[in-house]
Each structure stands twice: as C-alpha cells, then as structure tokens.
Amino acid sequence: MNTDALIRNKRHTVLIVEDEAVNRELLSLILRDTYDVLIARDGVEALETLRAHPGRIAMVLLDILMPRMDGIEFLKRRAMDEALCRVPVIVLTSDRDAELQTLKLGALDFIAKPFDMPQIILARIQRIIEFVEDRQIIQDIERDELTGLYTRGFFFEYCRRLPAPKDGAKRDVIAVDVDHFRLVNEVYGKGFADGLLCAVADGLYEVAHEGFGIGCRADVDLFYLLLDHREDYEAVYAGLMARVHALNRQANVRLRIGVYTGVEDARPLDWYCVAAKAACDTIRGNYTRGVVLYDDSLHEKELYNERLIADMESAIADRQFAVYYQPKYDIRGEKPKLYAAEALVRWIHPELGFISPGAFIPLFEENGLIAKLDDYVWRQAAAQIRDWKDRLGVSLPVSVNLSRMDFYDPLLKDRLLAIVAENGIPVENLILEVTESAYSQNMDQMLKTVGELRQAGFHIEMDDFGSGYSSLNMLCLMPIDALKIDMKFVRNVATSATGYRMVELVIEMARALGVPAIVEGVEDEEQYRRMKQVGCDIIQGYYFSRPVDAASFEPMLKDI
Numbered sequence: 001m002n003t004d005a006l007i008r009n010k011r012h013t014v015l016i017v018e019d020e021a022v023n024r025e026l027l028s029l030i031l032r033d034t035y036d037v038l039i040a041r042d043g044v045e046a047l048e049t050l051r052a053h054p055g056r057i058a059m060v061l062l063d064i065l066m067p068r069m070d071g072i073e074f075l076k077r078r079a080m081d082e083a084l085c086r087v088p089v090i091v092l093t094s095d096r097d098a099e100l101q102t103l104k105l106g107a108l109d110f111i112a113k114p115f116d117m118p119q120i121i122l123a124r125i126q127r128i129i130e131f132v133e134d135r136q137i138i139q140d141i142e143r144d145e146l147t148g149l150y151t152r153g154f155f156f157e158y159c160r161r162l163p164a165p166k167d168g169a170k171r172d173v174i175a176v177d178v179d180h181f182r183l184v185n186e187v188y189g190k191g192f193a194d195g196l197l198c199a200v201a202d203g204l205y206e207v208a209h210e211g212f213g214i215g216c217r218a219d220v221d222l223f224y225l226l227l228d229h230r231e232d233y234e235a236v237y238a239g240l241m242a243r244v245h246a247l248n249r250q251a252n253v254r255l256r257i258g259v260y261t262g263v264e265d266a267r268p269l270d271w272y273c274v275a276a277k278a279a280c281d282t283i284r285g286n287y288t289r290g291v292v293l294y295d296d297s298l299h300e301k302e303l304y305n306e307r308l309i310a311d312m313e314s315a316i317a318d319r320q321f322a323v324y325y326q327p328k329y330d331i332r333g334e335k336p337k338l339y340a341a342e343a344l345v346r347w348i349h350p351e352l353g354f355i356s357p358g359a360f361i362p363l364f365e366e367n368g369l370i371a372k373l374d375d376y377v378w379r380q381a382a383a384q385i386r387d388w389k390d391r392l393g394v395s396l397p398v399s400v401n402l403s404r405m406d407f408y409d410p411l412l413k414d415r416l417l418a419i420v421a422e423n424g425i426p427v428e429n430l431i432l433e434v435t436e437s438a439y440s441q442n443m444d445q446m447l448k449t450v451g452e453l454r455q456a457g458f459h460i461e462m463d464d465f466g467s468g469y470s471s472l473n474m475l476c477l478m479p480i481d482a483l484k485i486d487m488k489f490v491r492n493v494a495t496s497a498t499g500y501r502m503v504e505l506v507i508e509m510a511r512a513l514g515v516p517a518i519v520e521g522v523e524d525e526e527q528y529r530r531m532k533q534v535g536c537d538i539i540q541g542y543y544f545s546r547p548v549d550a551a552s553f554e555p556m557l558k559d560i
C-alpha cells in the first residue's frame with residue numbers, strides 16, 4: 001500500500017485530528033499544496049476516518065487535548081488495531097510532559113504548537129512518511145510472503161550479525177526439506193502444498209524461538225535454521241510432522257531434516273547450510289528416517305562426488321566411459337532367444353578405478369552433465385549396432401537410457417535421428433528407455449516428445465515400471481512399445497504369494513496395453529521359472545548374463 005504510493009509518486013493523504021478550528025485551518029493551509037488533507041475533530045472521528053479509508057492515510061497529525069476522546073486514548077486504541085497501528089502518528093503539542101507518554105504509545109515525532117515554521121513541519125512529515133515507506137519495502141523483501149519467515153538473503157545477513165555464543169556453546173544449522181514436494185503439489189494441489197509450507201514454517205518459527213535461532217525459507221520447499229545446539233531433533237521432527245498431519249491425516253507427506261552440529265566462524269554459514277542440506281538429501285525417499293546428522297564420511301562422499309563432477313568432461317574426451325551390454329532374452333518360445341541388449345555405462349577411472357553408474361548418474365542428473373554423457377553412450381551404442389551388423393551380420397536392437405534432463409533439449413529427436421543416420425542403422429534398432437518417474441514429472445511435455453519420437457520410428461520402453469507414481473489413467477495415455485517391470489517385483493515373486501500376484505497384475509497391464517512385459521533383475525533358476533509361469537515375455541538379468549563389454553557379449557549373438 002505504501003510502496004504503491006512511492007512507486008506511483010501519488011499525493012499522500014494526511015489526517016489532521018484537532019478540536020480547535022484555528023489550528024485545523026492553519027495546518028491545512030500549510031499542508032494542502034503538498035498533501036490531500038482529511039479532518040477529524042476528536043479521537044472518535046479520527047478512528048472512524050481511518051477505518052473508512054483503509055490503506056489510504058499516510059500520516060496522522062494528532063492533538064492531545066480533545067473532547068470525547070483525547071489523543072492518548074486514541075493512541076491506545078490504535079495500538080490494539082493491527083491495521084491502524086501501521087499508520088504513523090505525529091503528535092501536535094505544546095506540553096513537553098506529554099511527549100514521553102505518547103512516544104511509548106507509538107507516536108513517532110512531535111510538532112510544537114504554535115505552528116510558526118511551516119517548512120519544518122512539512123519536512124518532518126515528509127521524512128516520517130519516507131521512513132515508514134522504506135521500512136515497509138524492507139519488510140516486504142525481508143519476509144517470505146507465503147510463510148512470513150525471513151528470505152534467504154536476510155537470513156544470512158541477520159545470522160552474520162548474531163553475537164558469538166557464550167562460553168564456547170555450540171550452534172547447529174538444520175535444513176528442512178519436503179520429500180517429493182513437486183509431487184505433493186501435483187497430487188494434493190497448491191492449496192494444500194502452501195498450507196504445508198506454512199505449517200512447517202510455523203513449527204520452525206517456534207523451534208527458532210526456543211533455541212534463540214533464526215530461520216528462513218531458502219527455496220520453494222527448503223528451510224534453514226541456525227540455532228543453539230540441541231540433541232532432541234527427533235522430537236523437533238515429530239513436532240513438525242504432527243503439524244503436517246494436522247492439515248491432512250491421510251496425506252502421504254514426509255519431511256527430512258539434515259543437521260550440522262558445531263557451526264564455527266571458520267567457514268561461511270552458507271557452507272554449513274549446504275552441508276546440512278546434503279545430509280538431508282541422503283535420506284531422500286527413505287521412509288524409515290526423518291533426521292540425519294552430517295558427519296565426516298558424508299564430507300568424504302561429497303569430496304568424492306565433487307571429484308567425479310570435475311573429472312567428467314575430460315573423462316569423455318579420454319574415452320574413460322565404457323559401454324557394457326546386457327542381453328534381454330525372449331522366453332515365450334521353447335528356447336530363450338536373444339531379443340535385444342541394453343547399453344549400460346561404466347566409468348573406468350584412471351585413479352578411482354571401476355565406478356558403477358549408480359555412483360555418478362544421479363550426480364550428473366542433478367547438474368545437467370548427464371545430457372553430454374548420454375549423447376556419448378547413444379553414439380557408442382549406435383556404432384556398436386553397426387559394427388555387429390558389419391562384422392557378424394546380426395542386427396541386434398540395443399536400448400539406451402534417456403534421463404529426464406534429455407527431454408529439456410528441444411532438438412532431442414533431431415539429435416537421435418542424426419546418430420541413427422550417421423551410423424546407417426534402422427531407427428527401431430536404437431530403442432529408448434525412459435524411466436517411469438520421468439513421465440510423472442512433466443506429463444504433458446513427456447507425452448508430446450515421446451509421441452514425436454515414436455512417430456519418427458523409435459521404440460520406447462517404459463523403464464522401472466512400478467517404482468514411480470504413474471496413475472492408470474496416465475499409463476493408458478502413454479505411447480510405449482514395452483513395459484520394463486522394476487526389479488523389486490522379482491525380489492518378492494518367489495517368496496510371497498502377494499509378490500507373485502503383483503507381477504501377474506503388472507503383466508496383465510502390459511497385456512491390456514498390447515505391449516510386451518520385460519522383467520529386469522532375474523537372477524536365478526527359481527525366479528526364471530516363476531517368470532515364465534506368470535507369463536512374462538522378455539527377461540533381462542544375471543540369470544542370463546551380467547552387463548559385459550562388447551567383446552564379451554559377442555558369443556551371445558548366436559542365440560538370436
């Protein structure tokens with residue numbers, strides 16, 4: 001409201017509260033060239049006028065001695081009203097004794113009667129209006145609009161000004177994050193998600209209060225809190241979760257808390273916040289733990305991860321990434337037949353040794369490096385398809401993995417088509433595996449891009465099916481050519497009746513969609529037998545072969 005006035009440079013309105021006509025006239029005369037003037041003859045009228053023009057009055061000039069309701073009483077009433085107490089008051093007085101009392105009641109300044117120095121009066125009014133407006137602007141960015149917590153910048157600023165704790169006492173930083181917030185937003189709607197953030201913020205505000213702390217909302221669903229050291233973070237967690245449950249008992253929402261104990265001046269606070277966040281990220285999607293403490297092993301792990309990220313580009317140039325192949329066998333007939341292979345990347349690091357993709361793919365997915373690596377793997381795989389065709393006369397389709405990030409590239413289809421064309425292989429021989437969770441994250445965009453890829457002739461396999469959150473409705477809309485069932489289904493198939501029934505159900509879904517069901521992670525004879533029995537079409541797993549390098553794969557090509 002006041003910010004508005006400032007931006008538009010509109011004339012401000014001043015309310016004169018004065019019972020003596022002469023004084024009213026005099027003040028009006030002084031003010032009217034610069035301000036719009038409203039008049040009240042006592043406290044009662046002043047309150048009425050303020051309420052009748054909410055947000056409009058920029059300043060009240062208040063006489064103290066008045067009939068009906070005097071200035072003191074007016075100030076008391078104003079202090080109790082949240083809207084009114086924001087309007088600044090200058091007291092008009094000739095009585096110095098009243099000054100202290102009115103100051104305590106929230107008046108900001110005084111103008112002495114009689115009014116013989118118009119320029120000074122105008123200057124004072126202007127200065128106060130500006131001051132109040134500036135403060136309002138600061139408050140607007142100081143506080144996060146939704147939750148009322150500090151914004152990130154102000155949090156760091158206030159923490160910096162915090163005096164050091166007494167007697168070597170420790171301080172902690174905690175990071176609080178909502179697990180799968182994007183999904184919560186989609187599933188339960190923005191209203192619930194906003195309420196959730198406010199509930200967390202309220203809880204943290206209370207914790208901050210108890211522990212002489214400062215808190216902020218640092219990102220959409222990320223909060224930081226700097227506070228005196230405490231041990232009972234499980235209780236803090238329980239308290240926050242109770243607030244979440246109070247919103248909606250059924251909602252499947254989890255928070256995560258990462259704690260760094262012993263914040264020092266040695267590093268910038270930022271570093272400790274990142275550390276607490278890193279701790280908190282180690283339990284992403286983990287339903288058994290809500291609180292995790294940062295420790296040195298985590299630090300080691302971070303250093304290791306940083307190293308991987310730093311080395312990635314040169315590793316591509318030095319061809320340290322090797323593409324391994326794992327066969328997929330069609331088990332519908334008498335004898336298993338080689339159906340395709342999946343290209344899986346490995347990093348043979350000159351100093352760190354053999355690194356599995358689980359260690360670096362998620363890292364590269366986080367910072368976008370994955371697009372470059374995927375491109376490299378796709379090229380290798382396409383060249384391999386061509387090589388087998390040329391040397392051994394076999395056309396074996398090979399599937400490659402696409403990450404969610406790859407779909408941000410508007411040229412994805414063109415790039416893939418170029419790779420296929422450069423290697424002179426049929427489009428359908430380069431199969432694209434897209435993980436189910438990628439679909440659920442940006443459904444419309446995914447549907448469109450995947451549709452275009454299929455139009456161009458690519459075959460699409462939905463990877464890790466059953467691990468994500470796709471609804472049945474989504475599944476029916478999804479243009480796919482095969483369903484790859486997540487490994488966890490196999491784990492239970494031989495041990496429990498429900499496990500078996502689950503696989504049956506998923507295979508029925510594939511049938512309903514008219515696509516083959518591929519089961520991953522079949523390791524032994526028993527699992528293989530069950531899979532065959534349940535009607536699964538294609539199998540990929542250690543039972544047939546682990547992923548191996550291209551040369552070791554060649555003997556399997558005779559099974560085609």
Ligand code: C2E
Pocket residue numbers: 326343344345356357358361370373374377401402403433463464520521522523540541542543547
């Ligand atoms: P994924 O796409 O689900 O690949 C299947 C994973 O299951 C592979 O792990 C494979 O070695 C493993 N696997 C296959 N059969 C069995 C079995 O019988 N038992 C067990 N326990 N595991 C089995 P890997 O090679 O470690 O790859 C892990 C993940 O890394 C892949 O999961 C995929 O999501 C990702 N990845 C691998 N290569 C690439 C790539 O070039 N690009 C992208 N974006 N992701 C890749």
Ligand code: CA
Pocket residue numbers: 342401433463
């Ligand atoms: Ca895959």
Ligand code: CA
Pocket residue numbers: 463464484486520
């Ligand atoms: Ca998979």
